[in-house]
Amino acid sequence: MLVDTIFGFFALFLLTKILGKTQISQLTAFDFISAIILGELVGNALFDDNSGILQIGYVLLLWGSLLYITEIITQKFKSTRPLLEGSPEIVIRKGKLIRDVMKKNKLDINQLQHMLRGKDVFTLREVEYAILETNGTLSVLKKSDFQTPTRKDMKLAPQPANLSVTLINDGEIIYDNLKERNLTEEWLMDALKEQGYDNVKDVFYAEYMKDEELLVLPFINRGKQKK
The missing domain is CATH 3.30.240.20 (bsu07140 like domains)
Known part of the structure; x- marks a missing residue:
């Protein structure tokens, strides 16, 4: 059963990679039912004394092929989408x-x-x-x-959209993000000191956004809170 379980785990992982990514919130009714049946097929095979790796692999290959063919059909033939995926x-x-x-x-x-x-x-x-x-x-x-008025509605000049990046998470500096934004550890420590934090370990979360003050959230139970 140990070998079968490990094989089933990696086989399911591989199958989900092949079939593509779909967020849970984006699952259609067909996707939901397919996921349940796929899990049931593997689960039943694991507890069947007459089933081994070959049987589990066959079941996964067969069901995965059906799902893959269904995806191809919906992509190639738009008229099938309402039937297989539903329509808003x-x-x-x-x-x-x-x-x-x-x-x-x-x-x-x-x-x-x-x-x-x-x-x-x-x-x-x-x-x-x-x-x-x-x-x-x-x-x-x-x-x-x-409706909430937009800058366009209010005749205001457009502003560039900036993406925020996490610099500190759970008291640890994320050096890759620092490097990506061409920032240094010295700059980060100076920015923390300006807000009253002398030690990175006191900071639970720090977020950087261009042209904005560094957002710093301390550990509530041990860090200093900004007044």
Whole structure:
């Protein structure tokens, strides 16, 4: 069983690499069911006295081939995507609930309100469109009166978008990130001292962003807190 388990582990790992990456939140119903069946096939093979490495490998190869073929089909033939992957459906259109779509997807008003609150929407009055995605999540477009104004709306000049980088994590300096941003350890220590931290071990997390002050979060139970 030890050998079979190790083989099953690496075989599943290899199979997921071949089939590609899909975030858990992006799993369609078909992906979810496929993952469950794949785990069941391997699990049952492990506890079957008549099954060995060859049988486990055969099952994984067969099921993985079916999944791979399905992915190829959905990529080559767009018309098969609604059947195999599903398609998004509009549940709120121009502020009005589409009852037939909700009924078709077994979605009641309480569930819809729960999903809307997850999008920081606490009343249907704010919603212009709501789309139920294939993975079961809800995408919401608010009415213009409730949308957050952008810099373009306010006629402001565009600003460059900067990506933050972690310089200290759990009291340890991440030297690769320092080097990537052309920063030195001396610069980092000076920036920490400006905020009242003399020891890196007192800092739980430090984040750098261009043209911004270094963000420093101490260990609550042992570090100095910025006043």
